Amino acid sequence: MATDPDCLFCKIVAGDLPSTRVYEDDRTVAFMDINPGTRGHLLVVPRAHARDLLAIEAGDLAAVAHTGQRLAALQLERLGADGVNLLNSCGSAAWQTVFHFHLHVIPRYADDPLRLPYTPAPGDEAEIAAAAAELAA
Ligand code: AMP
Numbered sequence: 001m002a003t004d005p006d007c008l009f010c011k012i013v014a015g016d017l018p019s020t021r022v023y024e025d026d027r028t029v030a031f032m033d034i035n036p037g038t039r040g041h042l043l044v045v046p047r048a049h050a051r052d053l054l055a056i057e058a059g060d061l062a063a064v065a066h067t068g069q070r071l072a073a074l075q076l077e078r079l080g081a082d083g084v085n086l087l088n089s090c091g092s093a094a095w096q097t098v099f100h101f102h103l104h105v106i107p108r109y110a111d112d113p114l115r116l117p118y119t120p121a122p123g124d125e126a127e128i129a130a131a132a133a134e135l136a137a
């Protein structure tokens with residue numbers, strides 16, 4: 001399986017860097033974004049390294065989409081979200097900052113103030129962990 005020793009998300013997939021993981025299967029891993037746009041903001045990545053939408057293998061792309069669908073349903077059921085934004089950025093011009101393909105799964109709440117593009121800011125660690133626990137239970 002493709003890995004890149006210098007890639008942040010490969011290190012997270014391998015468990016060499018910490019993350020708050022809420023789901024994993026043979027092809028994908030989902031963990032909490034440390035700069036959440038809203039409460040419960042997740043990232044879904046393929047285990048295999050691919051830099052972006054154009055490079056990802058089609059089967060991995062389908063698997064990431066399927067995981068995103070499952071987790072969106074959990075955000076509605078367990079976090080009380082009213083909707084979900086799925087977001088992928090491909091290339092610096094499109095705001096991509098981590099070059100291992102990832103799908104943002106961003107729960108939306110009827111009155112939340114999030115507007116895209118947003119400026120990422122560190123989240124409260126305990127609050128991120130609490131949302132993860134509700135999703136992973
Ligand atoms: P993008 O700008 O679309 O490439 O998204 C990268 C995302 O990765 C941003 O939302 C960051 O907040 C998030 N991120 C960066 N480092 C980490 C990390 N160590 N753990 C979890 N999320 C991260």
Ligand code: ZN
Nearest residue numbers: 007010049100
């Ligand atoms: Zn990688």
